[in-house]
Amino acid sequence: MTATPPRLTVTVQRGTEGATRQETFDVPAYENQTVLDVVTWIQQMADPTLAYRFACRVGMCGSCAMMVNGEPRWTCRTHVKKVASDGQLDIAPLRNLPVIKDLAADMDPFFDKWVAAEARLHPSAGRGDDFDPVTSQEPARAEADLGIECINCGICYAACDTVAGNPDYLGPAALQRAWTLFNDSRDADRDGILAAVSGKGGCHNCHSMGSCAQYCPNDLNPMRAIAGLKRETVRAAWGRKRDA
Amino acid sequence: MLDLRLYVAQRLSALVMVPLVLGHIAVMIYAIQGGLSTAEILGRTQGSLLWFLFYGTFVIAVSVHAAIGLRVIAHEWGGLRGRVLDWLMWVVGAGLLTLGARAVLAVTVP
Known part of the structure; x- marks a missing residue:
């Protein structure tokens, strides 16, 4: 240099x-x-x-x-x-x-998509209830832990070429937050999250190009989270069909 | 632009195409090794349920897969949206299906 x-x-x-x-x-x-x-x-x-x-x-x-x-x-x-x-x-x-x-x-579109992805906690317990014990040994918790250090900086959203070509796409950050909540035992609306990420701008638009993981300053991997959402949405839809 | 149904349709059609593409390439390589004439090829395919099912399935999978794939490209690179995008997808899918079905019928129906 x-x-x-x-x-x-x-x-x-x-x-x-x-x-x-x-x-x-x-x-x-x-x-x-x-x-x-x-x-x-x-x-x-x-x-x-x-x-x-x-x-x-x-x-x-x-x-x-x-x-x-x-x-x-x-x-x-x-x-x-x-x-x-x-x-x-x-x-x-x-x-x-x-x-x-x-x-x-203007970060509004970025955070509007967090809301659209149901990337917010849906409480399963009230103030008077006991804490839900959270241990990192549990597989779902370990998966959630991989994504919780997100600082909402928007770098993955700016790096994502799918967002650039498809403005309705929810983007890596919102989908990763949805995935951490989906894996959080304290969240009470897993079906709501899967429905929110299965729409026209949902996780299925991701091309797995990996710019989000490449540029994330905290070395997180939203692409992995999105792959998890794709897997779980398909599994849930398949399960519903078999139950019907 | 891609919802769960289109995503699953494209993945499933890809799954179907994997062995069919390999089979198709093998057949093409075998057929052009200097031994087979048009008449000989048609002699083997016409009236064959196996070849009808092989290429019939292939054509259906290709029509679904390509139509959804072109939908994505038309949206992300061409800026098409809404009904125009849906229309393009269905026209491409129906067009490929028609052309492919005509070809399959031509070589398999005696």
Whole structure:
């Protein structure tokens, strides 16, 4: 790898949906510098009107994801040296989502699809009931555990070419959450989840291309979760036919 | 765009096609080894229930599989939606079935 030059040439997508433009900034390069540091430098030192989103800066909150040199990344945990050895950075809002302004993507469609996938807990017990003991030894729990570290950053959704071609598709994150809940002994509506992921935009649209697993910053594998949903939806439909 | 029924139909048709494709390729390789004339081939296929079922099943599976596959491509790459997309799928499926059935009948019915 070549040494990082003392300056970075950073191209940033500016503007709102349908009226975007590219602006280039000259940013000082440091030995230890994340892409979020670069964006923050531009906003604080060059152009205070630059809109972007971040919160925790340590890879927990999932708010700072952007397209960096054409690939979706969590910018707070992405070192410039790793992605821009030639000193060139191209930063844009997350793909597959509308733009609110500059680098802030509108996450509404992303979270609307979580709701559409029934990717929310359907309580099986009330406040007065005992806890359901959860042990990682149980196979279903172990399967759920594989997906629960999702931080809702939207990187898999931006990486997914099926979402790009099929806007109704629920996407990897929502389907993975649906799968973790399906495997959660505390969820009371497994049939509801399977019905929600079996519609026109459901899990069966996935082509198993694997970009979600490739780009997930937490090394999760939504493709595996979606394969599980496909298997269980078919099994449930087959079972219903035989019971009828 | 693809729901559970279409997904299952495409997977099941693929399952059916796996042995039939291998059988079809084997037959093609065997038939062009210089030994078999058209008359000899028709002599073996016409009146044969086995070949009728083999290629009849193949044609049905291909019609289902290709129609659903082209539906996906037309939606994701061509932007077709709704009724137009349904119409395309059925036309492709019915077209392949018609052409294939004509061919199967032509070589198997004496």
